[in-house]
Amino acid sequence: MTLPAGWSARRPTLDDVPAILAVVHAADTFAVGHPDFDDEDVRSALTAPFVDPARDSWLVTDPDGTAVAWSILANPSGVGREWVDVLVDPDRGADLRAPLLARLLERVAERAAERGLPALTARAGVYAPETRWAGELTEAGFTRIKRYIRMSRSLADLPAEPAPPPGVTVRPLRADDESDLRLFHRIYDTAFRDTPDHDPLDFERWRDLLPSYGKVWDEWFLAEVDGEPAGALQSSDQALDQDRGWVRTLSVLPAYRRRGVGAALLRRAFAVYAAKGRAGAGLGVDLANPTAPVTLYRSVGLVEEHWADMYERSVPASRV
Secondary structure: OOOOOOOEEEOOOHHHHHHHHHHHHHHHHHHHOOOOOOHHHHHHHHHOOOOOHHHHEEEEEOOOOOEEEEEEEEOOOOOOOEEEEEEEOOOOOHHHHHHHHHHHHHHHHHHHHHOOOOEEEEEEEEEOOOHHHHHHHHHOOOEEEEEEEEEEEEOOOOOOOOOOOOOEEEEEOOOOOHHHHHHHHHHHHHHOOOOOOOOOOOHHHHHHHOOHHHOOHHHOEEEEEOOEEEEEEEEEOOOHHHOEEEEEEEEEOHHHOOOOHHHHHHHHHHHHHHHOOOOEEEEEEEOOOOOOOHHHHHHOOOEEEEEEEEEEEEEEOOOO
């Protein structure tokens, strides 16, 4: 990787979290109009399972020692696709994105070899203003495969929570009850099996991999229909810096879809967020999801905020 005179690239450590966060905030503001990460998010990325910052991340600084670019790989489950993230200060680091991408792809090839696989799939996200990044990904062999949208609603005008449809009940998850956690996992795993990107995990691994920001237990809910398990909702606190509650996953078993279960879970979550004084609620939507959830989300007052495209390519394993 060729850098301008006086610039340097090195492996980051946890001491670099504030510097990395400054880069991320600049990148986020360009891409979505506001910072979308906090220092705990950076720390979590550097300490995530299946990430070795000494091999899977780079930090680039200018001659004054100011961070201008950060790249990192992620693989939350350790069994699925590799997420390639290259974040730059748009005013000073835009020229670094393509060479950092090339370095990360070399590392993906190594990781494939280390896992004894012939190849690994790499993915990267692109927001609407990032036209140059989209072009650089295409030049590197990536193809656009689908779009995500972020949806949100204000909670200032939230109406009183209506009664759920007949036979539908919603209750909080009992996080100290393993049978409840197992039930939640079963609903989640079953409901997402018909989505193209689902990586099945057994209960023990799923529980171990739950991120710290995902364990807002009083904002997790289970739904039943006529006493039978039907749906589940997982919240996280990842949007607290925007004063929002956040729906991380919404799962409804196939037999109970189109019966008001998802709407009842969402309305209960919104009511809890509002009771805590949150200003809004939000979630992300994979438009490739065959259950077409956008219609459901609009029915409970969520509106589209912005979109991101996902790009993908296969990376052959490096020769050992």
